[in-house]
Amino acid sequence: MKAEAQTPVPSACKTTQWDPEAILGIINLDRGSFTCVGYAPSKRRRCRNPIARNDRAFVYGLLELLPLMDPSSRKFATLLEEAAYRSLCWRHGNQAGDILKKWEASITALNLPTPQAREKNKQSQSHTKKSQSTGSYYTRYTYEHVKTEQDHREAQQDQQRKSRQEEQDKKKKEQERRDKEAHERRQQEAQKRKEREQQAREQAIKERREWQQAWQNYVTKWAAFKEAKHEPSTVQQAQALIPWPVKSGLFRDLTSAHVRSFYGEACPDAKTTAMFKTMQRESLKWHPDKMVNLYRNCAPGDADKMVIGMICRVVLELRGEAKTMVSG
Numbered sequence: 001m002k003a004e005a006q007t008p009v010p011s012a013c014k015t016t017q018w019d020p021e022a023i024l025g026i027i028n029l030d031r032g033s034f035t036c037v038g039y040a041p042s043k044r045r046r047c048r049n050p051i052a053r054n055d056r057a058f059v060y061g062l063l064e065l066l067p068l069m070d071p072s073s074r075k076f077a078t079l080l081e082e083a084a085y086r087s088l089c090w091r092h093g094n095q096a097g098d099i100l101k102k103w104e105a106s107i108t109a110l111n112l113p114t115p116q117a118r119e120k121n122k123q124s125q126s127h128t129k130k131s132q133s134t135g136s137y138y139t140r141y142t143y144e145h146v147k148t149e150q151d152h153r154e155a156q157q158d159q160q161r162k163s164r165q166e167e168q169d170k171k172k173k174e175q176e177r178r179d180k181e182a183h184e185r186r187q188q189e190a191q192k193r194k195e196r197e198q199q200a201r202e203q204a205i206k207e208r209r210e211w212q213q214a215w216q217n218y219v220t221k222w223a224a225f226k227e228a229k230h231e232p233s234t235v236q237q238a239q240a241l242i243p244w245p246v247k248s249g250l251f252r253d254l255t256s257a258h259v260r261s262f263y264g265e266a267c268p269d270a271k272t273t274a275m276f277k278t279m280q281r282e283s284l285k286w287h288p289d290k291m292v293n294l295y296r297n298c299a300p301g302d303a304d305k306m307v308i309g310m311i312c313r314v315v316l317e318l319r320g321e322a323k324t325m326v327s328g
Contacts, residue, residue: 018110020063024103026087034059037084037099038092049089059086071107075143080104082146207265214247215266221249222285231296235304238295245282245311254307259314273326279319286311 021027028035028046034056036047051059062083069076084099221243232238239251246258247266263282269275284290291300291308300308 018067018107018112020066023106023110024063024083026059026063034087036089036092037087038089038095040092047089047092049091051087051089055086059083071112077104078143078150079146080107082150211247211266212268214249214262215268217249218243218245218262218266232298235295235298235301238298238300239304242294245286251307254310256310256314259311260318263315263318273322276319276322276326279315279322282315283312283319286315288312 025037026034028037028048030046031048034051036049036051038047039045040047062079066076066079066083069079080103081096081100084103085093085096088096088099225241225243228241232241242251243249244251244254245262246253246255247262263279264270267275267278269278286308288305288308291305294300294308295304
């Protein structure tokens with residue numbers, strides 16, 4: 001890569017005791033040109049990115065002024081800080097503070113004489129005054145220009161920090177709002193789950209009581225049915241009088257599933273070894289041969305016969321299951 005043409009440091013530094021270009025390491029010896037003075041960690045070497053033309057020219061202008069100034073002055077520190085800032089590429093702008101400290105240490109190590117001591121060593125008083133006058137003018141002009149730019153840059157940085165802080169505060173509030181809503185949702189869901197569980201428990205208790213009452217009604221009605229002296233005159237009357245083994249006790253609700261549920265849920269002996277004897281008694285009660293005892297003087301229709309047969313089959317199945325439990 002062809003090295004850029006460098007702007008030579010003016011002759012002012014030749015009459016001084018230090019060369020800012022050399023002391024500050026402006027020239028990248030690997031490239032032979034003025035590149036970013038920052039360190040590239042990924043490459044483990046000095047950065048080789050070029051410096052913007054206007055920044056490069058500005059830095060060279062500062063190099064002319066710095067040797068004419070008192071290193072302990074505030075203006076010197078301001079200009080040196082600006083030189084460090086402008087000698088970095090956009091990737092390494094955050095290294096300005098480190099570069100400035102490095103430069104300050106290098107300049108301090110030179111143990112430069114004060115401006116008054118340098119004046120005594122001048123051979124020509126008029127030349128000295130002229131140099132001081134010219135240097136003072138350019139120094140003051142450059143310092144004011146740099147100070148204005150620094151103030152502007154600091155104002156921009158303050159605004160950026162303020163904007164970032166506002167954005168962070170906004171995100172924080174938004175996150176807090178979401179967290180609050182999520183917490184409230186969890187509480188609501190927990191409350192609803194608790195209510196559902198409570199309702200389920202209450203419903204289970206209610207159903208348990210209903211089944212218990214259904215069995216009690218079944219037993220009571222059977223006792224009354226056996227003792228009844230009134231004979232049904234029609235099949236419909238017989239269907240209304242017979243205590244059917246379903247929760248409602250009604251003929252119209254008779255299905256295989258309903259009969260099985262009735263004995264499984266309502267019978268207190270369900271799921272115990274006593275269930276076998278209970279189903280033994282029920283099988284005798286619902287055997288088709290005993291149909292005449294149910295309908296008395298009425299002739300049951302086909303639907304009635306099918307229902308009685310279905311009940312008997314379910315009871316026999318439950319008796320078989322109960323027998324297995326007893327045997328096991």
